Amino acid sequence: MSAGQRWRNWRQTEAANGLLMVSPTAIYAILMLAAPLGTILLYSFLTDGYLKIIRDFTMSNYVEAWTNELYRTVMLRSLGVSMTVTFVTVLLAFPIAYFVSFHVEASKKSLWLFLITIPFWTSYLIRVFLWKVILGYNGVVNSSLLGIGIIDQPLDFILYNVNSVVITLAHAYAPFAILPIFVALEKIDRSLLEAGQDLGESKFRTFLRVTLPLAMPGVIASVLIVFIPTIGDYVTPQLVGGPEGRMVANLIQLQYLKLDNYPLGSAIAVSAMAIVTLVSVIFVGLNRRYLKGPK
Numbered sequence: 657m658s659a660g661q662r663w664r665n666w667r668q669t670e671a672a673n674g675l676l677m678v679s680p681t682a683i684y685a686i687l688m689l690a691a692p693l694g695t696i697l698l699y700s701f702l703t704d705g706y707l708k709i710i711r712d713f714t715m716s717n718y719v720e721a722w723t724n725e726l727y728r729t730v731m732l733r734s735l736g737v738s739m740t741v742t743f744v745t746v747l748l749a750f751p752i753a754y755f756v757s758f759h760v761e762a763s764k765k766s767l768w769l770f771l772i773t774i775p776f777w778t779s780y781l782i783r784v785f786l787w788k789v790i791l792g793y794n795g796v797v798n799s800s801l802l803g804i805g806i807i808d809q810p811l812d813f814i815l816y817n818v819n820s821v822v823i824t825l826a827h828a829y830a831p832f833a834i835l836p837i838f839v840a841l842e843k844i845d846r847s848l849l850e851a852g853q854d855l856g857e858s859k860f861r862t863f864l865r866v867t868l869p870l871a872m873p874g875v876i877a878s879v880l881i882v883f884i885p886t887i888g889d890y891v892t893p894q895l896v897g898g899p900e901g902r903m904v905a906n907l908i909q910l911q912y913l914k915l916d917n918y919p920l921g922s923a924i925a926v927s928a929m930a931i932v933t934l935v936s937v938i939f940v941g942l943n944r945r946y947l948k949g950p951k
């Protein structure tokens with residue numbers, strides 16, 4: 657068979673048709689995502705000059721990013737904040753998704769999902785500003801606590817620090833965590849739960865041994881959906897974090913726009929992406945072992 661005939665036969669296969677369908681999207685993703693990431697990676701190995709970039713290969717940017725105490729502290733703070741936000745968000749999202757999936761009538765589930773997505777109706781920036789008003793020195797929380805006599809003076813630890821960043825991000829990403837868990841719970845065959853209880857298991861044991869393992873794909877998706885963007889969030893730490901709540905995205909912005917140090921900013925950005933990738937791979941690996949169970 658000639659090469660031309662093999663090519664024509666391959667073009668008639670399902671693989672060729674599928675590749676042809678995804679090619680426009682793949683090309684767009686390469687141009688819009690891979691190319692900028694490649695540029696940042698290249699910049700991270702170059703040398704910074706006065707208002708210009710010197711094309712000399714160096715590892716000093718990564719050495720500076722990982723040995724400078726300030727940069728290392730901010731990256732570790734970002735990791736800690738993101739993991740805390742992920743834990744709090746998923747922990748609060750699971751009961752809501754469970755309630756909607758198992759205890760709400762089928763005809764009213766769409767209404768509940770509609771209510772859950774209402775925060776998406778407003779701009780993310782507006783939601784952050786609202787939390788700034790709520791947590792402010794003279795905001796809703798302090799005014800309410802002062803009004804009922806619980807405190808004598810306004811609380812100053814709920815705004816412009818890590819606590820306010822965690823609260824704001826947890827609220828902003830709550831719908832992203834609820835929906836994947838809800839979808840996973842909806843796919844569970846209810847007869848499996850009835851079979852577990854028929855075999856003598858309590859509702860709690862059935863939840864631990866049947867419901868939770870089957871819902872883990874949704875939980876994993878929620879964790880990754882919340883963890884990955886929150887570690888690089890810029891707006892929330894900028895508006896409600898204050899000096900104590902600044903995260904790695906604010907540090908990158910400082911290097912790029914204020915100090916004009918593109919190579920160091922790129923090295924910090926690549927380092928942050930590497931941390932996200934490593935933590936995500938470890939988490940997915942641990943959960944795969946959990947889903948497989950003991951041998």
